[in-house]
Each structure stands twice: as C-alpha cells, then as structure tokens.
Amino acid sequence: MITGEIKNKVDKIWETFWTGGITNPLTVIEQFTYLLFIKSLDEAETIKEKEAEILGIPFEGIFPEDKQHLRWHRFKNLGSPEEMYHIVSDEVFPFIKNLHGQEDSAYSKYMSDAMFLIPTANTLEKIVDGIDTLPLQDRDFQGDLYEYLLSKISTAGTNGQFRTPRHIIQMMVELVKPMPEDIMIDPAMGTAGFLVAASEYLRKHHQDLFLVQGLKEHYHNTMFYGNDMDRTMLRIGAMNMMLHGVNNPNIEYRDSLSEMNKDQDKYTLVLANPPFKGSLDYEAVSNDLLKIAKTKKTELLFLSLFIRILKPGGRAAVIVPDGVLFGSSTAHKAIRKEIIENHKLEAIISMPSGVFKPYAGVSTAIIIFTKTGAGGTNHVWFYDMKADGFSLDDKRTPIEENDIPDIISRFNNLEAEKERKRTEQSFFVPIEELRENEYDLSINKYKEIEYEEIEYENPMEIIEKIGTYEKEIMDGLKEIENLIKGAN
Known part of the structure; x- marks a missing residue:
C-alpha cells in the first residue's frame, strides 16, 4: 500500500499533472507510467553494467553509445528545463516507442499510438524531480504505485x-x-x-x-x-x-x-x-x-x-x-x-x-x-x-x-x-x-458454529446481591452524613 510520505509525494506529482493542464485521470496515469518506465530502464541498465563490470564480461545494453544522453540520470541533470524537455519529447519518447523493433511485439503494437502530452518544460521538470524521489527499485512498490494511481479513476x-x-x-x-x-x-x-x-x-x-x-x-x-x-x-x-x-x-x-x-x-x-x-x-x-x-x-x-x-x-x-x-x-x-x-x-x-x-x-x-x-x-x-x-x-x-x-x-x-x-x-x-x-x-x-454454553446466576441470588450492595451504599452515606454533622 502507498502510505505516508510516499503517498504525499505521489499526490504532489499527480497535482503537478493537473495544474499543468492534464486533467483526464487515465491520461495522467499513462504519462506518469511512461516516465516511470524511462527511469526504470535506466536503473535496470545501470545494474546490468555493474554486474558485467564485476564479472569482467562485455555488456551491450539497450542504450547505444550515441544514445547515452537519453538515460534518466543524464537528462535530469541538464542545465535547463527547456533542454530536458527537448531531449525527452523529441528523442527519449520516440526511442522508447521503437524500443522493440519487431512490429508484432506487444510492446511495439501498443506503444505505436502513444503520445507525449506533458505541455511545458517547467511541468516536466517538476514531475521528473518528483519521480526521482520514488523507490522504483522495489518491484512491490511499482505494483502498489499502479494500484494507487488507478484508484484515482472515478x-x-x-x-x-x-x-x-x-x-x-x-x-x-x-x-x-x-x-x-x-x-x-x-x-x-x-x-x-x-x-x-x-x-x-x-x-x-x-x-x-x-x-x-x-x-x-x-x-x-x-x-x-x-x-x-x-x-x-x-x-x-x-x-x-x-x-x-x-x-x-x-x-x-x-x-x-x-x-x-x-x-x-x-x-x-x-x-x-x-x-x-x-x-x-x-x-x-x-x-x-x-x-x-x-x-x-x-x-x-x-x-x-x-x-x-x-x-x-x-x-x-x-x-x-x-x-x-x-x-x-x-x-x-x-x-x-x-x-x-x-x-x-x-x-x-x-x-x-x-x-x-x-x-x-x-x-x-x-x-x-x-x-x-x-x-x-x-x-x-x-x-x-x-x-x-x-x-x-x-x-x-x-x-x-x-x-x-x-x-x-x-x-x-x-x-x-x-x-x-x-x-x-x-x-x-x-x-x-x-x-x-x-x-x-x-x-x-456447510460451516458449523460451535456455541459455548454460558451459565448465569440464579435471578433471586442476583437480586439478593443487589440488595446487599444497596444496603452497604446507604450505610456509607449515613456514615458520611454523621461525619459532616460532627464537623459542624
């Protein structure tokens, strides 16, 4: 479940989409997911690079040498929001749309009509900064995040x-x-x-x-x-x-x-x-x-x-x-x-x-x-x-x-x-x-319920106890009354 500080972070990102002019919940989820995907691709690539370095084996990733600037950790640190917006909208997004060259792959089929709809550089910068604080390495978190985003659909x-x-x-x-x-x-x-x-x-x-x-x-x-x-x-x-x-x-x-x-x-x-x-x-x-x-x-x-x-x-x-x-x-x-x-x-x-x-x-x-x-x-x-x-x-x-x-x-x-x-x-x-x-x-x-028998005292015994308690209370009140009179 998305709770506490993480929930507040996700809500703030969602609010940035809305104030930026994207108010259809499904569109927000789509655009949010594209950016999550872009960040996750970079993180997965980084892990594989480190593993290859430790094992001393060659590594060929999904980002070629001339496309390294399309990685999340690179474009998020560019000098200006406008430069990042240009890279993401004109290069990163087409790159992920064509990530699978096979025309019949599920990814290619359903990404073919995907559209980048974040309207301004400042909006994108705020969203990227927000997503950068989310723990996407945790696969359970990714699933919970989808659930929380989808809960916002009315x-x-x-x-x-x-x-x-x-x-x-x-x-x-x-x-x-x-x-x-x-x-x-x-x-x-x-x-x-x-x-x-x-x-x-x-x-x-x-x-x-x-x-x-x-x-x-x-x-x-x-x-x-x-x-x-x-x-x-x-x-x-x-x-x-x-x-x-x-x-x-x-x-x-x-x-x-x-x-x-x-x-x-x-x-x-x-x-x-x-x-x-x-x-x-x-x-x-x-x-x-x-x-x-x-x-x-x-x-x-x-x-x-x-x-x-x-x-x-x-x-x-x-x-x-x-x-x-x-x-x-x-x-x-x-x-x-x-x-x-x-x-x-x-x-x-x-x-x-x-x-x-x-x-x-x-x-x-x-x-x-x-x-x-x-x-x-x-x-x-x-x-x-x-x-x-x-x-x-x-x-x-x-x-x-x-x-x-x-x-x-x-x-x-x-x-x-x-x-x-x-x-x-x-x-x-x-x-x-x-x-x-x-x-x-x-x-x-088919379920059977086991009832536990509860034994209660005889009603006359209960009445007798109430009478005893009542007498004790009255005696106590009388004693208090006598003490007050003596003090006066």
Whole structure:
C-alpha cells in the first residue's frame, strides 16, 4: 500500500499533472507510467553494467553509445528545463516507442499510438524531480504505485480498472504453482498483475528454466497471454511485463467474451479477476459460452470461457463475487454443476468483503479447479479467510492477523485436512452433499458454529446481591452524613 510520505509525494506529482493542464485521470496515469518506465530502464541498465563490470564480461545494453544522453540520470541533470524537455519529447519518447523493433511485439503494437502530452518544460521538470524521489527499485512498490494511481479513476470498481491487491495475486500464484512448461492467460488482464506475479514466481522457484534454451524462449515468447479492451491498460501491461523481464508477452486488444475470441483448449493455466458488474446482450457473446449457461452476467460467462480455453488438465484460480457461489438462477446452478460434475473443483476460498476496499466492498471468493471433461470432484476444500494482513476498512492499514500463510500451508497438505471438523476454519465437503444442496458453494451453507454454553446466576441470588450492595451504599452515606454533622 502507498502510505505516508510516499503517498504525499505521489499526490504532489499527480497535482503537478493537473495544474499543468492534464486533467483526464487515465491520461495522467499513462504519462506518469511512461516516465516511470524511462527511469526504470535506466536503473535496470545501470545494474546490468555493474554486474558485467564485476564479472569482467562485455555488456551491450539497450542504450547505444550515441544514445547515452537519453538515460534518466543524464537528462535530469541538464542545465535547463527547456533542454530536458527537448531531449525527452523529441528523442527519449520516440526511442522508447521503437524500443522493440519487431512490429508484432506487444510492446511495439501498443506503444505505436502513444503520445507525449506533458505541455511545458517547467511541468516536466517538476514531475521528473518528483519521480526521482520514488523507490522504483522495489518491484512491490511499482505494483502498489499502479494500484494507487488507478484508484484515482472515478469509475474504479465499476469498469474493473483497478488492480487486484498484490498479496492476493501472490497467494493465488503460490496456490497453483506455475511450471516452466505452462501456457498461461489472464483474459481480463488490466495492468498484467497476475502475469507479472507468475513470471516472478518462476524466476524465484525455477531459475534453471533460463539455462534450457527451449524453456527460455517459451518464457519470453509463448508462455504469457493477456487480453483487455482498454489500450491504456494494454500499454501499461506491456511496459509492466517488459520491466519484469518478459520480452515479448502475447497481449491483445480483445473482448474475451465475444466471437472474435476463438481460443479453445489452448492454455494450461488461467489466473484472473474478471469484471463482475454489468451484463451483456446475447448478441455480443460468443455462442459457445452460452451453451453451458445461457446468461448475460459477465461473471458467469467468464467461468464458461475459462472452461473452454483451458486444455484438459489445465488449472484455473479465479476470483468471483459471492453471488456465483449461491445464486439460485438456472444459469448460476448450471455453471456450478458443470464445474463440479464434469471437471474437478478443488477449492473455494471465501474472502472478507474488505479485501477490495477502498474501490469496492463486494464479498468475493477464489475458485480453484482443473478442467478434465470427465469429472473428478470427490471432496471440495473450503477455507474461511477472516484476515489478509490489512484492516478491512477503506484505509487498509497493515495488521498482524493474516490467514494467507495458513491458506497456502493447508492447501499444500490437503491430506491433513480430511479430519477437520466443520467448526474449524477449513474443511472438506463431499460431492454428495453439494448435490443435495443444488451445488451451493457458499461456505456458510456447510460451516458449523460451535456455541459455548454460558451459565448465569440464579435471578433471586442476583437480586439478593443487589440488595446487599444497596444496603452497604446507604450505610456509607449515613456514615458520611454523621461525619459532616460532627464537623459542624
């Protein structure tokens, strides 16, 4: 979370954009991100130069000898704001737009129509000075910064343009454990938070994949896929992926639910938090998606999509609103039945309603399932998350209570979960019981509450004690009264 002094710095930069005449929040975010990207490129180059010097090996960076003046640490120290403005607008910006020569790369595709819109040299100087004080070396900070910037969009939470909290994304990635051979997608990618977290997980847990040429090529070119319908998000996502070391992610401008999306049996892993609110006309939805559940609700259509685009054996870890778990419409029941009976539903993790504050207060859950086409659900694991390490109000300040490590630990050892009682925080529910309850997946349907019996004193004894206390008070008052009379 962006808080305290850092928050004040970011707010001041935002205010500089506004006073400089850029008042559209998405435009501010875009221009802000371009400059963050330019600074991060320079910092990454500096680190690689130092590593090459220590190892005594030659280094060829992205800034050629004749382009060294385009680096952040060079142009920020130029003599005048006008000179810096000229360098950034006329040289640096065209340089980053053409950074990837391949016309079909995600970066080139979505940077091609990017525009430098900061209007004056003085405004640029103030923004550069402000950004220069931000700790961009911290990748977690970069993600939190995106989240905070997107929170400033007035429609956030309605059109889905806000980041899923980073710690929730990381938990989901830890639960599904991406592998070097995976082909993964987020069909509503936004700023590519899930894809970035998966790439970071692989770098941490499977470093050897970069030693195998085929896997290394797969990582950079054919592992990561993302769709979105907002070109600004696609640009930010492409830059985000590149900053995190993925050279050529497959990012597309696409309505994932429409006929234009022909993907089928293509991916081995889906990680997503698709848009919840709103409904679509049947004409706007791919007919394939309506076969499982005829509905206009986007959250149900996305579940149908996940089933269609996964390969047999492919896994999904996705966030859904609670209504998906217990909705009584024909479509709600149909999609739950499809996942439970025809595939393998593994887990339902119920999250508290404050997880997405301050953007939205909706209660949500994580569904984890494997596409099989032949069933496989025997027992479903339920977990009742009560805390995620942050307060559940709009401030979302860090707290000690955090169920996330426990969730990961228990999910990694489901054999030990079989003996847990329904009164505990996690437990199994057999498929027969789900069938009896029309495939209801809300945890409260199955959770048992243990009531503790409290014994109270006999009412007559309580009345007797009150009488005793009353007598003691009256005696005390009488004694005080006598003392006052004696003193007079």
